[in-house]
Structure formats: structure tokens, C-alpha cells
Amino acid sequence: MVAHAVTDLALQTDMFKYKSRLAQPRSEWASDNIKYLWIYILTAHALINAGGVIVIAEYIRVNAGFNIVWAHSVSLGMMEFVFHWLIDKGSTEQVYGLGVDQLLHVLSKLLYCCLLLL
DSSP states (O other), rough: HHHIIIIIIITTGGGGOOOOOOOOOGGGOOTTTGGGGHHHHHHHHHHHHHHHHHHHHHHHHHHOOOOOOHHHHHHHHHHHHHHHHHHHHHTTTTSSSSHHHHHHHHHHHHHHHHHHHO
């Protein structure tokens, strides 16, 4: 959960408020592709979070003696990328609020812990 707090909160710069399709980017970013800027920003945000999951899963694999292969850590990272992208897309589209957003993130991390134990 510490890694999630770092990647989902501490590492977000001012630019990440534009990860929503509904946000209006600053005028100095204006270009023909500005309406798709949110896709790049949301994708980068989800990749940062996926990287955090891979680092933690690898740490557990190497130091805790779990009998998992490196590809398993990458698979968890890929799951995090997809889940995080979809969860944040829902919250930025105002389908649900911050509380549900964070609950879904916590539940996804619990799922990864369970999958590590298999």
C-alpha cells in the first residue's frame, strides 16, 4: 500500500490532473491532438503504478523465497496497468468518486497478494 501511495499520489504532478477526458488542458499545450492528451497521461500514470507492482512483486520473489518466476511479477504488473487504467478512467469520468476509486485500487492490490501465494 505504501508503493500505491507513492505511485498514485506522491508521483502525480500537476500534469496528471489532465488524465481525464473531461479536463481542459492548458492553452500552451494546444495542438491538433490535444483531445487525445488524456490518453497519454492516463497511460503514463497506469504504467507508473504497474512498475510499482512489478518492483514489489520482484522484491517479494527475491527476498521472501516465494517460488514464483519473473514472468509472474510482470503478469501482475500488466494486470495492474489494465486495472489501474480502467479504475482511473471510471473515476475521471465521474462514474464513481474518490472513495470507490481507492477501494478498487486496494482490492486489486489484495488480489495480487493472493495471486502471489498461489
